[in-house]
Amino acid sequence: MGPPRAREYSVEVPGTGGREETAIRRNSAYVDALVTGFPPPHDRVWTLHDAWESALSRHAREKCLGARVVDRATGAAGSYAFKTFEEVGRERAMAGGALAALGIGKGARVGLYSINSPEWVACEAAMTRQGVTSVPLYDTLGPDAVVYICNHASLAAVACSQAVLKTMVGCLRETPTVKLVVCYGGRGAGSTDEALVRDARPSLPAGVRLVTYEEFLAIGAQNPTPPTPASPDELATICYTSGTTGAPKGVMLTHRNLISNAAGYAFDLDISPSDCHISYLPLAHIYERVTMLVVLFNGAHVGFYRGDVLQLLDDINELKPTVFCSVPRLWNRIYDKVNAGVREGSIVAQKLFHWAYESKKRALDRGQAPNAFFEKVVFSKLRAKLGGHVRYMSTGSAPISAEVMQFLRVCFGGTVFEGYGMTESACVISKTSQEDFTTGHVGAPAPCCEIKLVDVPDMRYTHQDRPHPRGEIWVRGPSVFVGYYKNEEETNAVLDSDGWLRTGDIGTFLPGGRLKIIDRKKNIFKLAQGEYVAPDKIEQIYARNRFVAQSFVYGDSLQAHLVAIVVPDEEVLLPWAKTSADLSKLDFKSLCAHPKVKKHILDSMVRTGSEAGLKGFEQVRAIELSPELFSVENGLFTPTFKLKRPQALERFKHSIDAMYAATSR
Numbered sequence: 001m002g003p004p005r006a007r008e009y010s011v012e013v014p015g016t017g018g019r020e021e022t023a024i025r026r027n028s029a030y031v032d033a034l035v036t037g038f039p040p041p042h043d044r045v046w047t048l049h050d051a052w053e054s055a056l057s058r059h060a061r062e063k064c065l066g067a068r069v070v071d072r073a074t075g076a077a078g079s080y081a082f083k084t085f086e087e088v089g090r091e092r093a094m095a096g097g098a099l100a101a102l103g104i105g106k107g108a109r110v111g112l113y114s115i116n117s118p119e120w121v122a123c124e125a126a127m128t129r130q131g132v133t134s135v136p137l138y139d140t141l142g143p144d145a146v147v148y149i150c151n152h153a154s155l156a157a158v159a160c161s162q163a164v165l166k167t168m169v170g171c172l173r174e175t176p177t178v179k180l181v182v183c184y185g186g187r188g189a190g191s192t193d194e195a196l197v198r199d200a201r202p203s204l205p206a207g208v209r210l211v212t213y214e215e216f217l218a219i220g221a222q223n224p225t226p227p228t229p230a231s232p233d234e235l236a237t238i239c240y241t242s243g244t245t246g247a248p249k250g251v252m253l254t255h256r257n258l259i260s261n262a263a264g265y266a267f268d269l270d271i272s273p274s275d276c277h278i279s280y281l282p283l284a285h286i287y288e289r290v291t292m293l294v295v296l297f298n299g300a301h302v303g304f305y306r307g308d309v310l311q312l313l314d315d316i317n318e319l320k321p322t323v324f325c326s327v328p329r330l331w332n333r334i335y336d337k338v339n340a341g342v343r344e345g346s347i348v349a350q351k352l353f354h355w356a357y358e359s360k361k362r363a364l365d366r367g368q369a370p371n372a373f374f375e376k377v378v379f380s381k382l383r384a385k386l387g388g389h390v391r392y393m394s395t396g397s398a399p400i401s402a403e404v405m406q407f408l409r410v411c412f413g414g415t416v417f418e419g420y421g422m423t424e425s426a427c428v429i430s431k432t433s434q435e436d437f438t439t440g441h442v443g444a445p446a447p448c449c450e451i452k453l454v455d456v457p458d459m460r461y462t463h464q465d466r467p468h469p470r471g472e473i474w475v476r477g478p479s480v481f482v483g484y485y486k487n488e489e490e491t492n493a494v495l496d497s498d499g500w501l502r503t504g505d506i507g508t509f510l511p512g513g514r515l516k517i518i519d520r521k522k523n524i525f526k527l528a529q530g531e532y533v534a535p536d537k538i539e540q541i542y543a544r545n546r547f548v549a550q551s552f553v554y555g556d557s558l559q560a561h562l563v564a565i566v567v568p569d570e571e572v573l574l575p576w577a578k579t580s581a582d583l584s585k586l587d588f589k590s591l592c593a594h595p596k597v598k599k600h601i602l603d604s605m606v607r608t609g610s611e612a613g614l615k616g617f618e619q620v621r622a623i624e625l626s627p628e629l630f631s632v633e634n635g636l637f638t639p640t641f642k643l644k645r646p647q648a649l650e651r652f653k654h655s656i657d658a659m660y661a662a663t664s665r
Contacts, residue, residue, distance in 0.1 A: 009433055009444035010451075010513030020455040022463040022471065025513055027447045029267070035447035036256070036478045038263045038297075047255035048128035048236055049229035051262075051297050052092065059299035060086040062273040065118040066303045067187040068315065077311075080303050080319055083188065088122060091189065095126030096227065097220030102157075102180055102209075106131030106228045109153050109238065111178075113137040113146065113168060114161030115307045116279045119184040119213055121292065123159045124283075131230040134237045135250075136284035138639035139164055140632045143171050145248065149240050150175035153250060153485065159213075161186040162193050163307070169200050172208055184213035186307065232256040238485050239286055239423050250485030251423045253286075258293065261426035261479035264448030265419075266294045268434060269392065271323070275300035276389075278321040280312055285640055287396050287419075290427035291325050313385065320387035328400040328543075329641055335404045336546060336569070338382065338411065353378060360410045364437045375413075382411045390414055396421065396428075397640060399517060399536075401544050402439035409437065418442055420517060424494065424501055425449065426479040430515045441514040449477040452500075453507060456521060459532055461506055472521055473507040474500045523645065528560045531617045535645075538562070538609070538618055545608040546572050547601045550630050552648045553620060554656055561621040563659040565652045567629050568592060568601060592625035601625065622659040624652070 010025040017023035026034070038045050045051050066082035083091070104110060110132050112120055127134045135153050137146060139161065146167065150158065157180035160168045165183050172178060183200075185191030192212040201210055211219070230236065236255045240248040277295045279302050281288040295302060303319040305312050316324070342353050356374035363370045370379075383390065391414040395405070400418060408416045419431040420442035429451070432443035445451045453471030455462045461470040480501045483491035494502050506519035519534045526532055535553040542551050542564070550567040570588050577583040577591055591597050602623045609619045630636035636648050649656070 007435075008513050009436065010509075010515075013450065016452070017463075020463070021474075022453040022469045022509070024450050024452045025445060025509065026450045027445050028513065030447040034260075034450060034477045035264050035267065036260045038259070038266075042297075045297075046232040046259060047229055048125075048258060048293070049131075049227060049255075051259065051293065052089075052125050052128060055297050055299060056085050056089040059273055060084065060089070062299050063301035064088045064296065065121055065188070066301060066319075067118055068303075068306060068318065070187065070306070077306060077314070077318075081188070082301060082303075083118065085299070088118075088125070091122045091217065092125040092129055093224070094217045094220035095123055096129040097223045097225040098216045099126060099130050099132060099157075099220075100225040100228075101219050101223035104130075104132060104156050104180070106230065107133070107234075108156045109133045109135050111135045111137050111150065111153075111155045111158035111160075112284070113139065113141075113158055113164055114184070114186060115139045115163070116281075116283045116288070116304050117161065117184065117186040118188040118304065119159070119161075119186065120283055121296075121302070123182070128236070129227045129229060130225070131228045131234070133230075133235045136237070136239060136282075136289075138282055138284045140639045143167055146171050147174045148247060149250075150178055152247075153238055153240075156180065157182065159184065162196050165196060165200055169203050169210070173205050179208055181208065181210045182213055182216045183210065187304075189214055189217060230255055232259070235482075237289075239284070239289075241423050249487060249490055252482050252485050253423075253426050254482060257426040257479050257481060258290065260448045260477070261428060261446070262290050262293045262297065264446035264479065265290055265428045265431070266298070267447050269294070271295060271298035271300050271392075273299035273301070275322045275392075276319060277302045277323040277325070278305060278312075278316055278319055279303065280305040280309070280315075281325060281327065281397075282639065285397070286423045286427045287421070288325065291323075291394075295323060316387045317385075320389045322389050323392045324386060324390045325394045325396070327397045327641070328395055328404070329398070331395055331400060331404055331408060332543060334385075335407050336572070338407075339546075340572070357410055361406065364409060370413075379411055379413060383413060386412065393417070394419060394431075398642075399540050401540065403544065405439040420505075420515065422503060424481045425475055425477075425503075426481065428479075429473075429475050429503070432514075436512075436514075438514075441510055441516040443515065444513055445475075445515070446479075448479045449475050451475050451507075451515065453509065454502075456506065459506065459519070459521070459524065461519070465508075468508045468510060470506065470508045470518065473503045473505045473515070473517075475503060476500045525555050526557055527555050527562075527617060528558055529617070531615075533562065533618060535562075538614065538620075539643075541609055541612040541614060542566075542605050542620075544612070545601075545605050547576075547604055552630070552643060552645070552652065554649060554652075556656075556660060559660055559664065561617065561663065562619065563622045563624075563656055563663070564605075564620040565626055565648070565655060566601060566605070566623045567626050568597075570627075573597070589627045592627045598623060598625055622663050624655040624659060626652075 011028045012023040063082040064085040066080040069078040154177045159182040232255045238250040305315045356378040360370045394417040396419040415434045419428050421428040428446045430442045463469040476499050504521045520536045538553045539551050549569040552565040555562045
């Protein structure tokens with residue numbers, strides 16, 4: 001096969017560039033024009049309604065949406081049961097008819113409040129049929145956020161799962177525009193607990209109607225209604241970003257935004273009806289939303305997890321997906337588990353794994369076929385942990401280390417993509433290529449986007465930097481959002497008059513036109529000696545340390561060094577403690593309070609930081625160990641698992657003050 005040929009993954013647009021910015025770069029396969037939609041014969045697909053109609057006509061008898069059959073008496077999960085595209089199409093038409101019959105017409109806004117499920121997708125599909133704007137709400141949102149979004153978006157109705165029905169009903173007296181609630185079970189039509197809905201009805205405010213999903217479909221069956229779809233430039237959805245500060249912002253995305261991004265996302269993928277996607281990342285997040293669009297448009301089928309991440313691997317082994325999209329948080333856990341298993345194995349097993357790993361890594365680097373013996377004896381066992389059939393893996397939503405990315409490619413085979421994007425770009429801005437086995441970057445601009453880097457003098461990033469230009473990543477194209485709902489000030493802060501979206505991320509272009517994210521413009525602070533620090537970058541590096549499950553790095557502008565709150569990995573710390581006589585009998589909480597444990601983890605983190613090239617002022621000087629994971633429930637994470645820094649600072653202020661007092665003596 002020979003080594004991969006060197007190539008340019010993105011190229012400069014002639015005649016662009018300026019005194020404070022790089023030339024504009026586009027994907028090298030689409031230099032003359034940005035992608036605005038799917039290629040022929042699908043070039044008349046301009047809206048989500050068009051996409052559904054196209055998929056239904058081409059794949060009517062293929063499997064579409066499936067969930068595991070769960071025994072209500074025992075809770076035991078059986079196999080996946082699927083509806084065909086034709087069956088989902090009929091459900092979509094009935095739900096569309098029900099919307100119209102209940103007075104919810106084109107231009108209205110309807111919420112979707114639940115975990116991923118067949119009903120979520122069918123309801124959203126019905127909205128695209130009738131020109132209704134969908135407004136997803138994360139199922140982890142509490143009453144305050146639900147009330148805010150319902151009122152800010154003036155929702156006419158909300159479709160929710162029975163798991164959050166109590167929360168939804170409790171909000172209704174504060175959400176005067178919501179006049180209809182549709183409740184579903186979360187496993188397809190027929191699974192709603194009718195008694196639960198019946199018991200909730202007496203609590204409803206006057207004028208609000210609550211129906212089961214099955215009743216909703218029956219209304220639609222009795223009131224068949226023709227489609228009233230939106231135009232390409234009308235709103236398809238308002239996605240509320242779970243910001244780390246302030247109230248959520250409603251990102252307005254048109255049908256053109258979503259279709260162009262899906263086309264750019266899928267331009268080099270070969271998805272077919274034989275493929276299967278496991279849906280577990282929240283559909284309220286744009287990453288999973290556009291992935292779902294791409295998968296279903298190409299006739300593949302989707303199986304939904306049961307809603308418990310602890311049961312995800314069991315669901316995967318039952319479903320045996322070929323497409324698996326996740327986030328670094330999960331990939332890091334898989335990486336840690338595999339490496340822990342290797343360390344616990346015999347010397348012979350350890351040597352065999354490392355021999356196989358290095359052999360395959362060299363083969364991939366040279367563009368050669370991997371060793372068949374190692375594939376069968378070593379790597380097939382790892383692939384089996386993800387069902388044994390995964391051929392497309394992707395990671396996004398947050399940065400992933402080059403080491404973990406390489407590990408996924410070597411151990412699990414197939415194609416592993418890393419993407420970079422944001423809700424405001426309707427998902428992907430750039431992604432890696434199937435032909436490129438290098439790591440440490442996020443690939444070339446997607447065909448629907450063009451990118452330039454703009455100087456940030458305060459942070460000493462300029463387009464004239466050597467060896468590579470650096471600056472804030474600006475992106476433009478048909479997938480860039482039209483603005484924040486009812487928030488012109490915030491819109492103007494990120495969108496300029498020429499349509500450029502200021503991402504707030506700092507990037508550089510590597511050889512071959514690959515984009516690398518190196519910093520974050522917003523999450524920086526200056527230490528007392530004048531050095532700028534990016535805590536996100538430091539936390540990502542410390543996350544590679546096997547003892548670190550989570551960390552919150554903080555720097556006071558009046559201090560010359562950093563401190564951190566660290567949540568240790570319990571599954572790593574407990575076995576390590578067993579090897580020490582004075583620690584072996586302590587529980588996890590006690591270990592977190594022990595000075596010896598604290599010193600060991602701090603020393604280990606500093607070594608990890610040094611190996612990754614952190615400068616002295618970027619290393620933490622002191623840490624405090626917390627036995628409680630940061631989570632959505634305790635208010636330290638957004639629903640997309642981004643750290644809420646102001647809340648973390650407030651929560652741990654006493655510990656931070658104590659660390660600074662101790663290290664400043």
